[in-house]
Amino acid sequence: MDLDPKLLNVITLLIATLIAAKIIATFLIPRSRKRLPPVVNAWPVFGGLFRFLKGPIVMLRQEYPKLGSVFTLNLLNKNITFLIGPEVSAHFFKASESDLSQQEVYQFNVPTFGPGVVFDVDYSVRQEQFRFFTEALRVNKLKGYVDQMVFEAQEYFSKWGESGEVDLKQELERLIILTASGCLLGDEVRNKLFDDVSALFHDLDNGMQPISVIFPYLPIPAHRRRDQARKKLADIFATIINSRKQSGKCENDMLQCFIDSKYKNGRPTTESEVTGLLIAALFAGQHTSSITSTWTGAYLLCNPKHMAAVINEQKDLVNKHGDNVDHDILSEMNVLYRCIKEALRLHPPLIMLLRSSHSDFTVTTKEGKDYDIPKGHIVATSPAFANRLPHVFKDPDTYDPDRYGPGREEDKAAGAFSYISFGGGRHGCLGEPFAYLQIKAIWSHLLRNFELELVSPFPETDWNAMVVGVKGKVMVRYKRKVLQCS
CATH class of the missing domain: 1.20.5 (Single alpha-helices involved in coiled-coils or other helix-helix interfaces)
Incomplete structure (x- = not known):
């Protein structure tokens, strides 16, 4: 037919x-x-949402051996492409903001930090605000902050008895918020308003829930307390700022640095901006320092070889400088530095770093395979996973501070971005020197003045927290040494 x-x-x-x-x-x-990365097997529509929420590190441990260092996870209507390892991470850390942007992926911070700062402004303004942070953390400023750190440690541990048991995690959290109040927020907060401000920061902190990443304005009780705390903190800081300006009082703290900061066009910072920048600084530093201080202590107390090494270093410094501890002396503590760095390699508080891709780019794996990452993907790397790659670090799950010593330097041997606990490149953590000085000030005091013993099991990791830290208590038995040092 x-x-x-x-x-x-x-x-x-x-x-x-x-x-x-x-x-x-x-x-x-x-x-x-033709060269898209392999895709993680996942359910239709929801993609890898359930696997991701169950734990991104678990997912990475399962998929990396199968898919390699570059792969994509479909997450609802988003594609997240992971770049794992120094060979494929250069673009992630070095790309310009116009190519890989932080702003879109970190919008969930805006209700906490407040309007007009960090991720609520365009890149040019954010760069100027980061300049304010840089100026507040210059060496001449850090030297003054160290004096406050040492003073706070001496005051805090003077209240311990001759012997006893404490939850080291809780003790270090309290000490670090006290130190941060003195160095960052100023005497007005540290001496008069500490309890009030500490409680408000607690509500602000608890307002950062996993659900907040996806729905930062969801009307849940934690978000309502967060918003109320943010408003009260703004009122407190406005009063302090106005008082300083009217009296002409000038302090050596980060608050004063932000008050005195000016944009390139000559405009001074506003009260709202100063408040937001202070909150961002405290969020960035408090968790990292307290978590890393605790892990450092737990590992030292379980490793007699490394504990002996840091104690001997302190004895040498006392013989050389007496009981004095200042910025320059803390900078000489290389053995302690490596012990802190190794704890931070094994337990970086930020387990995921994210960017939004605004242009296509290509990465080449260590096997020589090319992948093209499309515009529109969220690009991710994981310090918690990448810091334990066996081709970068020998026996990666072992606590071995000597891996950074002369002749080994494993963090450099595999190339740039092998060690990424503080990020790197364009968006490396500005507070890294402050964090190391703070942790050194605390542990140099403890090592010189106390005999310590871990009496609870070695702590586990709290993967459920937004900033991944130590799960449960870290009980330590202490005994004050007969001959005290500073």
Whole structure:
């Protein structure tokens, strides 16, 4: 039977269209369509949401051996492409903000930090605000902060008895918020308003829930307390700022640095901006320092070799400088530095770093395979996973501070971005020197003045926290040494 001419035309047109589409796919579609990263097997529609929420590190441990250092996870309507290891991470850390942006992926911080600061402003303004942080953390400023750190440690531990048992995690959290109040927020907060401000920061901190990442304005009780605390903190800081300006009083703290900061066009910072920058600084530093101080102590107390090494270093410094501890002396504590750095490698508080891709780019794996990452993907790397890669660090799950010593330097041997606990590149942590000085000030005092013993089991990791830290108590038995040092 003859086909109707109209139907024949339709069939012919359909076949021609399919052939044309095949030709276009073969010759005209960019090569990136052929070299996309492998995709994690996941449910339709929801993608890898359930696996991701269950724990991204668990997912990475399962998929990295199968898929390699570059792969994509479909997450609802988003694609997250992971770059794991120094060989594929250079673009992540070095790309310009116009290519890989922080702003979109960290919008959940805006209700906490407040309007007009950090991730609520365009990149040019954010760069100027980061300049304020840099100026507040220059060496001449850090030297003054160290005096406060040492004073706070002496005062805090003077209240311990001759012997006893304490939860080291809780003790270090309290000490570090006291130190942060003195160095960052100023005497007005440290001496008069500490309890009030500490409670408000607690509500602000608890307002950062896992659900907040996806729905930062969801009307839940934790978010309502967060918003109320943010408003009360703004009122407190406004009063302090106005008082300082009217009296002409000038202090050596980060608050004063932010008050005195000016943008390139000459505009001074506003009260709202100063408050937001202070909150951002405290959030960035408090968790990292308290968590890393605790892990450092737990590892030292379980490793007699490294404990002996840091104690001997303190004895040498006392013989050289007496009981004095200042910025320059803390800078000489290389053995303690390596012990802190190793604890931070094994337990970085921020387990995921994210960017939003605004342009296509290509990465090459250590096996020489090229992958093209499309514009629109969220790009991620994981310090918690990358810091334990066996081809970068020997026996990666072992606490071994000597791996950073002369002759080994494993963090450099595999190239840039092998060690990423503080990020790196364009967005490396500005507070890294402050954090190391603070932890050194605390542990140099403890090592010089106390005999310590871990009496609870070695702590576990609290993977459920937004900033991943130590789970449960870390009980330590202490005994004050007969001959005290500073």
